[in-house]
Amino acid sequence: MSSEQMSGAEIVIKALQDLGVDVVFGYPGGAVLPIYDALFQQNRIRHILVRHEQAALHAAEGYARSTGKPGVALVTSGPGATNAVTGLTDALMDSIPVVCLTGQVATHLIGNDAFQEADTVGITRPCTKHNYLVKSTDDLGRVLHEAFYIATNGRPGPVVVDLPKDIQVARGVYRNPGKVRHRSYQPQVKGDLALIKKAAEMLAEAKRPIIYSGGGVINAGPAASQLLRELVRLTGYPVTSTLMGLGAVPAHDPHFLGMLGMHGTYEANNAMHDCDVMLCVGARFDDRVTGRLDAFSPGSKKIHIDIDRSSINKNVRVDLGIVGDAAHVLEDLIKVWKAKAYRPDEKALERWWKQIDEWRARDCLKYKPDDKVIMPQYALQRLYALTKDRRPYISTEVGQHQMWAAQFYGFDQPNHWLTSGGLGTMGYGLPAAIGAQIAHPDDLVIDIAGEASILMNIQEMSTAVQHHLPVKVFILNNQYMGMVRQWQDLSYGSRYAESYTAALPDFVALAEAFGGAGLRATRPDEVDDVIKEMMAIDKPVIVDCQVAKLENCFPMVPSGAAHNEMLLGPEDMGEETSEAGKALV
Amino acid sequence: MSDQREEIFQHTISVIVDNEAGVLARVIGLFSGRGYNIDSLTVAAVADNDSTSRITIVTSGTKMVIEQIKAQLERLVPVHVVGDLTLEGPAVERELALIKVSGVGEARVESLRLADAFRARVVDSTSTSFIFELTGKSTKISAFIDLMQELGLVEVARTGVVALSRGKTGLEQ
Ligand SMILES: Cc1ncc(C[n+]2csc(CCOP(=O)(O)OP(=O)(O)O)c2C)c(N)n1
Numbered sequence: 001m002s003s004e005q006m007s008g009a010e011i012v013i014k015a016l017q018d019l020g021v022d023v024v025f026g027y028p029g030g031a032v033l034p035i036y037d038a039l040f041q042q043n044r045i046r047h048i049l050v051r052h053e054q055a056a057l058h059a060a061e062g063y064a065r066s067t068g069k070p071g072v073a074l075v076t077s078g079p080g081a082t083n084a085v086t087g088l089t090d091a092l093m094d095s096i097p098v099v100c101l102t103g104q105v106a107t108h109l110i111g112n113d114a115f116q117e118a119d120t121v122g123i124t125r126p127c128t129k130h131n132y133l134v135k136s137t138d139d140l141g142r143v144l145h146e147a148f149y150i151a152t153n154g155r156p157g158p159v160v161v162d163l164p165k166d167i168q169v170a171r172g173v174y175r176n177p178g179k180v181r182h183r184s185y186q187p188q189v190k191g192d193l194a195l196i197k198k199a200a201e202m203l204a205e206a207k208r209p210i211i212y213s214g215g216g217v218i219n220a221g222p223a224a225s226q227l228l229r230e231l232v233r234l235t236g237y238p239v240t241s242t243l244m245g246l247g248a249v250p251a252h253d254p255h256f257l258g259m260l261g262m263h264g265t266y267e268a269n270n271a272m273h274d275c276d277v278m279l280c281v282g283a284r285f286d287d288r289v290t291g292r293l294d295a296f297s298p299g300s301k302k303i304h305i306d307i308d309r310s311s312i313n314k315n316v317r318v319d320l321g322i323v324g325d326a327a328h329v330l331e332d333l334i335k336v337w338k339a340k341a342y343r344p345d346e347k348a349l350e351r352w353w354k355q356i357d358e359w360r361a362r363d364c365l366k367y368k369p370d371d372k373v374i375m376p377q378y379a380l381q382r383l384y385a386l387t388k389d390r391r392p393y394i395s396t397e398v399g400q401h402q403m404w405a406a407q408f409y410g411f412d413q414p415n416h417w418l419t420s421g422g423l424g425t426m427g428y429g430l431p432a433a434i435g436a437q438i439a440h441p442d443d444l445v446i447d448i449a450g451e452a453s454i455l456m457n458i459q460e461m462s463t464a465v466q467h468h469l470p471v472k473v474f475i476l477n478n479q480y481m482g483m484v485r486q487w488q489d490l491s492y493g494s495r496y497a498e499s500y501t502a503a504l505p506d507f508v509a510l511a512e513a514f515g516g517a518g519l520r521a522t523r524p525d526e527v528d529d530v531i532k533e534m535m536a537i538d539k540p541v542i543v544d545c546q547v548a549k550l551e552n553c554f555p556m557v558p559s560g561a562a563h564n565e566m567l568l569g570p571e572d573m574g575e576e577t578s579e580a581g582k583a584l585v
Numbered sequence: 586m587s588d589q590r591e592e593i594f595q596h597t598i599s600v601i602v603d604n605e606a607g608v609l610a611r612v613i614g615l616f617s618g619r620g621y622n623i624d625s626l627t628v629a630a631v632a633d634n635d636s637t638s639r640i641t642i643v644t645s646g647t648k649m650v651i652e653q654i655k656a657q658l659e660r661l662v663p664v665h666v667v668g669d670l671t672l673e674g675p676a677v678e679r680e681l682a683l684i685k686v687s688g689v690g691e692a693r694v695e696s697l698r699l700a701d702a703f704r705a706r707v708v709d710s711t712s713t714s715f716i717f718e719l720t721g722k723s724t725k726i727s728a729f730i731d732l733m734q735e736l737g738l739v740e741v742a743r744t745g746v747v748a749l750s751r752g753k754t755g756l757e758q
């Protein structure tokens with residue numbers, strides 16, 4: 001292994017190359033100029049210049065989520081690093097592997113309030129899985145390899161490496177350490193076999209089982225999704241998914257009950273409530289899923305598989321916790337099921353499916369069609385019908401459109417659904433779409449957006465145009481922060497405080513101003529043509545799809561309610577939210 | 586979730602960490618960020634080569650919260666091992682305190698007499714004051730401080746609890 005002297009900046013680039021990085025999303029500034037200079041003098045790593053550091057992080061997330069590989073961002077010190085904080089927090093909440101390199105003022109200036117100094121490791125400590133301040137050029141190689149190891153192993157997450165400028169300039173030794181074996185961080189990937197046997201037994205004895213799968217199954221790689229499908233096939237048990245887990249089981253698999261939770265389906269939430277054995281794989285019982293905790297699935301025995309021990313028994317006490325990677329544990333679970341020749345209780349299962357079919361018959365996602373106004377659900381149904389054959393990558397912003405996208409776009413494979421679940425970050429979708437498009441240049445990538453959210457990172461149209469990324473922004477334009485308005489309908493007497501956006505831009509003109517294309521649909525009969533045209537244009541497109549302004553998203557579990565107390569339509573909106581519910585987010 | 590009706594327990598938790606910059610901030614940030622209690626916290630390097638430190642935390646919470654605290658600590662990258670000395674069997678817990686008492690006449694004599702009864706040592710004295718050094722369980726130290734209250738207590742410095750499990754094995758075996 002070579003151990004010649006290189007500048008810190010050259011070491012950074014060499015280490016990234018050794019780690020298999022092919023693209024970095026970034027924005028330059030004084031404290032990272034040496035690294036930019038080193039980037040300039042090579043051509044193995046591509047740099048994508050974003051227009052705001054938040055977008056660099058979301059793009060890295062989109063890249064990571066759609067490939068399973070870590071995303072990389074590069075930002076300058078001070079404002080560059082603070083702008084990155086939202087993206088880091090987003091990646092932490094959704095367990096996305098991201099490595100963010102931040103410039104820092106020279107070591108001897110740290111603590112002196114130097115120009116563009118911020119305490120980056122201090123600020124990002126609670127919003128990263130781990131972070132580093134590199135204090136010697138000789139440490140750079142080791143730290144960078146470790147950073148990638150931490151970001152991608154165990155429960156994935158964001159890692160910051162803060163790089164003082166003098167460390168980038170000084171010369172030092174680099175050696176590729178190869179596979180990292182960390183002193184203290186060695187996550188458990190294989191589950192305890194005795195516990196897995198117990199789980200299989202509990203599942204075999206179930207009368208009203210349900211499988212509740214989450215983002216951990218996606219994070220565990222495509223094999224985990226295949227194994228989950230096999231388990232569903234073997235058992236014939238119903239399966240539901242969190243927002244983050246969509247695509248692990250095909251949306252149209254008859255065993256799939258749709259998404260669960262606050263805007264989940266009637267059948268999924270009722271089945272979760274009434275089940276007698278729940279198998280949770282890679283999900284975390286968060287408040288959007290459980291509703292009021294003391295009323296959550298009161299009669300069930302719960303099994304929880306998670307790579308992160310701290311997720312087990314955090315919100316909901318479970319009967320059996322198994323620490324391990326979803327793929328490994330599912331594989332062992334299937335082996336045990338087969339070895340023991342377990343069979344589901346066919347009679348009980350039949351009764352259970354009959355009950356589920358009754359819930360399904362409520363057709364909870366139905367809406368009132370309209371032939372003059374575009375219903376947002378209709379627009380998404382058409383978008384799905386016309387684009388599904390191209391197996392697009394779909395990202396979203398945050399709001400009603402996001403929930404409708406989750407309900408109406410049928411995902412049948414993992415890694416194709418990019419959405420900000422834990423943090424709920426408006427402005428996520430366009431940069432995430434850019435990250436996915438970079439990774440999959442020939443695929444269709446669509447950001448399903450709201451007109452309010454898209455304005456939070458609209459500047460990234462410029463990034464898309466510069467790098468010839470033909471991302472499609474499909475805006476369900478209801479002129480309202482619809483999700484905020486919906487809560488105001490529910491809890492604040494329909495007093496729409498600041499949830500209407502006056503003075504919206506002309507999105508078609510805006511797209512053109514950026515050098516992209518703009519399209520508009522105002523009537524239902526225009527929707528198909530606009531979608532087809534959008535797909536045919538080989539550059540960034542914004543579609544201003546003007547939809548019903550006051551439509552609300554159902555089903556809905558109001559905050560503070562039990563998860564089986566769902567509002568199924570406007571006719572259920574009468575009652576105001578409880579006082580306790582009003583205090584919840 | 587912390588259910589207010591559930592019983593609160595106090596636990597002494599021992600954590601071996603890499604002795605690196607920021608590690609204490611990570612631990613304290615975890616407690617403040619997630620709303621856990623710190624009743625006492627001590628830290629010092631313990632390996633020959635200063636490569637690891639032992640943090641001893643006395644915390645309180647419901648059973649579920651205590652379990653969470655340990656799991657969250659284990660998740661921190663520089664943490665090697667987390668032990669619950671309260672759960673894992675008998676442990677020795679000690680704290681050291683320095684207690685300054687000022688007075689003359691009867692009060693001064695009485696403070697010295699009590700110090701003797703508590704096996705506190707005089708580590709500084711003037712004609713009108715003493716500093717006592719006292720080692721023992723936290724409850725014993727608190728009891729002594731209470732007694733000094735009426736006898737001219739000036740100020741107190743306490744180290745917080747350090748603890749080790751009894752028996753021949755350590756946390757890392
Ligand atoms: C950065 C950020 N700020 C505020 C919010 C709170 N919020 C959630 S949804 C929403 C409205 C989104 O409006 P729009 O993008 O038009 O989507 P719609 O609900 O109308 O589909 C707001 C303000 C948020 N999630 N993220």
Ligand SMILES: [Mg+2]
Pocket residue numbers: 399450451452476477478479480481482
């Ligand atoms: Mg809107």
